[in-house]
Amino acid sequence: MNRLPINTRRWRANLLLLAAAVLWGFAFTAQRVGAERVSPFTFNSVRFALGAALITIVILALDRKRGIRGATRRSMNRSVLGPGLLCGSLLTVAVGFQQAAMKDTSVGTAAFVTGFYLVLVPLLGVFLGHKLHWLTLAGLVIALVGLYFVTIKGAFTIPKGNGLMLCAAVSFAFHVLAVDRFAGRLPGLRFAASQFWFCAITSGAGALAFDQHPFGSLNLALVPLGYGGLISVGLAYTFQVLAQRDAQPTQATLIMSLETVFGALGGAWLLHESMGGRGYFGAALMAVGIVLSQLAPQPGPAHHVAAPATRPPKPASQDAPTPPS
Numbered sequence: 001m002n003r004l005p006i007n008t009r010r011w012r013a014n015l016l017l018l019a020a021a022v023l024w025g026f027a028f029t030a031q032r033v034g035a036e037r038v039s040p041f042t043f044n045s046v047r048f049a050l051g052a053a054l055i056t057i058v059i060l061a062l063d064r065k066r067g068i069r070g071a072t073r074r075s076m077n078r079s080v081l082g083p084g085l086l087c088g089s090l091l092t093v094a095v096g097f098q099q100a101a102m103k104d105t106s107v108g109t110a111a112f113v114t115g116f117y118l119v120l121v122p123l124l125g126v127f128l129g130h131k132l133h134w135l136t137l138a139g140l141v142i143a144l145v146g147l148y149f150v151t152i153k154g155a156f157t158i159p160k161g162n163g164l165m166l167c168a169a170v171s172f173a174f175h176v177l178a179v180d181r182f183a184g185r186l187p188g189l190r191f192a193a194s195q196f197w198f199c200a201i202t203s204g205a206g207a208l209a210f211d212q213h214p215f216g217s218l219n220l221a222l223v224p225l226g227y228g229g230l231i232s233v234g235l236a237y238t239f240q241v242l243a244q245r246d247a248q249p250t251q252a253t254l255i256m257s258l259e260t261v262f263g264a265l266g267g268a269w270l271l272h273e274s275m276g277g278r279g280y281f282g283a284a285l286m287a288v289g290i291v292l293s294q295l296a297p298q299p300g301p302a303h304h305v306a307a308p309a310t311r312p313p314k315p316a317s318q319d320a321p322t323p324p325s
Contacts, residue, residue: 025258028267039211040100050229051230054234090174095199105162112286133297139290146286196233
């Protein structure tokens with residue numbers, strides 16, 4: 001049993017979430033480098049297969065520790081197959097747009113435009129009967145103004161990469177809403193792994209159908225693939241799972257939204273990219289809008305936050321290990 005005081009456990013949870021946000025943010029740099037060397041569907045297929053494999057190993061270890069076997073294990077596995085297929089397919093569409101865009105946009109722009117899904121989720125929730133809080137509406141307006149400065153160039157044109165990234169943000173928002181319908185009643189790690197496995201499989205099918213050289217040149221992108229799969233998908237998501245039991249929901253959402261900031265920092269530091277004065281001004285407005293939207297009261301039993309570049313939204317139920325005392 002965890003005997004640490006609640007404040008200590010919460011600080012530890014916040015630090016784990018901050019570490020996850022850093023890892024997820026720098027994953028945009030890995031994706032940018034990978035986009036120069038490997039076709040989009042191929043990159044996503046290998047990346048999510050690596051992440052799914054790591055999480056599957058964690059699940060097997062936890063099952064053994066807890067004595068979960070036989071019929072119970074099979075029942076838990078079956079429970080996530082249908083939802084995992086649906087959400088994994090939506091994830092395939094979202095990350096497909098995102099990875100296709102990475103070759104034609106900067107890392108900072110990719111991070112902030114992707115983060116726009118955090119504002120879109122509560123907006124789309126209106127069509128599901130959720131009320132739109134004034135903070136969410138204010139955040140949406142500010143984020144839209146910021147999005148204009150980040151994505152729109154001269155003569156009111158949207159470059160190809162920015163347009164694809166907007167499609168990714170919208171797709172991620174639908175993915176979040178889909179996951180939100182299942183997460184509270186499914187074993188969390190298994191649900192995540194099922195989505196990642198199905199994303200890997202469907203992306204692999206896309207590679208065979210559309211990539212010019214499917215599963216070719218992987219040796220040129222071992223580091224981006226390893227980071228994007230094992231670190232960003234596998235390790236960072238495990239950090240999130242470990243932290244979730246003790247994290248305060250609003251604090252957790254705000255900490256994880258820092259992924260966009262770390263994404264821009266990663267592009268500037270490692271790739272020497274610059275968004276320019278206009279881009280950074282827009283990014284600052286988007287950051288304010290995202291924070292405001294996350295401060296609003298959220299409908300339902302839990303608000304599931306994600307940076308879907310690498311992971312599904314956090315489920316309300318997790319088959320996760322208890323953090324060490």
